Amino acid sequence: xxxxxxxxxxxxxxxxxxxxxxxxxxxxxxxxxxxxxxxxxxxxxxxxxxxxxxxxxxxxxxxxxxxxxxxxxxxxxxxxxxxxxxxxxxxxxxxxxxxxxxxxxxxxxxxxxxxxxxxxxxxxxxxxxxxxxxxxx
Amino acid sequence: xxxxxxxxxxxxxxxxxxxxxxxxxxxxxxxxxxxxxxxxxxxxxxxxxxxxxxxxxxxxxxxxxxxxxxxxxxxxxxxxxxxxxxxxxxxxxxxxxxxxxxxxxxxxxxxxxxxxxxxxxxxxxxxxxxxxxxxxx
DNA sequence: TGATAAACCTAGTAATTCTATGGGTAATAT
DNA sequence: ATATTACCCATAGAATTACTAGGTTTATCA
Numbered sequence: 498x499x500x501x502x503x504x505x506x507x508x509x510x511x512x513x514x515x516x517x518x519x520x521x522x523x524x525x526x527x528x529x530x531x532x533x534x535x536x537x538x539x540x541x542x543x544x545x546x547x548x549x550x551x552x553x554x555x556x557x558x559x560x561x562x563x564x565x566x567x568x569x570x571x572x573x574x575x576x577x578x579x580x581x582x583x584x585x586x587x588x589x590x591x592x593x594x595x596x597x598x599x600x601x602x603x604x605x606x607x608x609x610x611x612x613x614x615x616x617x618x619x620x621x622x623x624x625x626x627x628x629x630x631x632x633x634x
Numbered sequence: 635x636x637x638x639x640x641x642x643x644x645x646x647x648x649x650x651x652x653x654x655x656x657x658x659x660x661x662x663x664x665x666x667x668x669x670x671x672x673x674x675x676x677x678x679x680x681x682x683x684x685x686x687x688x689x690x691x692x693x694x695x696x697x698x699x700x701x702x703x704x705x706x707x708x709x710x711x712x713x714x715x716x717x718x719x720x721x722x723x724x725x726x727x728x729x730x731x732x733x734x735x736x737x738x739x740x741x742x743x744x745x746x747x748x749x750x751x752x753x754x755x756x757x758x759x760x761x762x763x764x765x766x767x768x769x770x771x
Numbered sequence: 772t773g774a775t776a777a778a779c780c781t782a783g784t785a786a787t788t789c790t791a792t793g794g795g796t797a798a799t800a801t
Numbered sequence: 802a803t804a805t806t807a808c809c810c811a812t813a814g815a816a817t818t819a820c821t822a823g824g825t826t827t828a829t830c831a
């Protein structure tokens with residue numbers, strides 16, 4: 498498993514925002530109910546998205562969140578990397594991993610590196626807008 | 635993370651066997667010491683490999699394990715799928731996953747399917763022999 | 772035949788990560 | 802003022818992963 502619930506929730510939320518009026522601020526409660534996701538859990542995800550400048554937030558009554566850019570300007574990779582921390586296929590190659598003592602002689606290392614690049618290219622090549630279009634079906 | 639310690643250990647063990655005399659039976663203890671992996675943990679992995687017919691086992695003194703086929707006849711995918719159970723990028727697409735209630739309307743489903751296929755093709759296109767050759771560097 | 776060495780089996784525990792909850796604080800509109 | 806909303810921090814519950822323990826069976830060799 499390379500993408501956990503957290504990352505998938507983040508995608509669903511972003512898709513949900515992308516499908517609405519881009520000007521309007523939507524309270525998280527509305528999204529949580531619609532998507533049947535724990536609001537509290539979503540809050541922690543939104544905070545990350547907000548700090549990274551992916552969404553714009555307004556406090557108080559009438560406030561909520563909205564996207565900061567157009568859907569086509571968000572790659573799936575950027576959203577997932579932010580929320581998952583890393584998309585590495587293997588802990589050895591994850592950033593911040595305590596360097597494996599076998600790195601030098603590891604027969605598999607080149608394979609993991611190649612896979613990581615492939616996965617990264619894949620996710621960087623898809624945008625939020627692509628998901629909306631259903632163009633991948 | 636798509637491949638856990640278990641799958642990586644399995645690969646290392648298989649590589650280790652592939653690098654030795656293919657006729658000789660090697661006791662697991664030897665591999666465990668060499669690779670600095672818990673022997674007991676390795677045992678559980680070897681049982682899986684043995685039951686699947688990936689390795690041949692002989693009990694008792696002078697016994698051990700050896701590969702059943704040539705290194706080029708094992709795909710990395712077959713080894714990982716066996717030990718990891720699934721290589722799905724997301725729990726939604728993993729076999730045996732309780733069907734997601736959103737499958738029908740999920741915007742991301744086609745993307746996950748495409749990714750799964752890409753990963754599967756990747757691992758099925760590499761064999762144990764390829765890892766030995768260092769040809770990927 | 773007895774000692775030894777190996778695979779095999781079952782169960783349980785430790786450790787880690789993931790998911791979610793709880794309770795509060797700060798900001799904003801009405 | 803009050804209601805509503807984002808934001809913050811800590812913690813608990815759940816699930817998975819990694820590993821350990823102890824024994825049983827099978828085979829070899831002296």
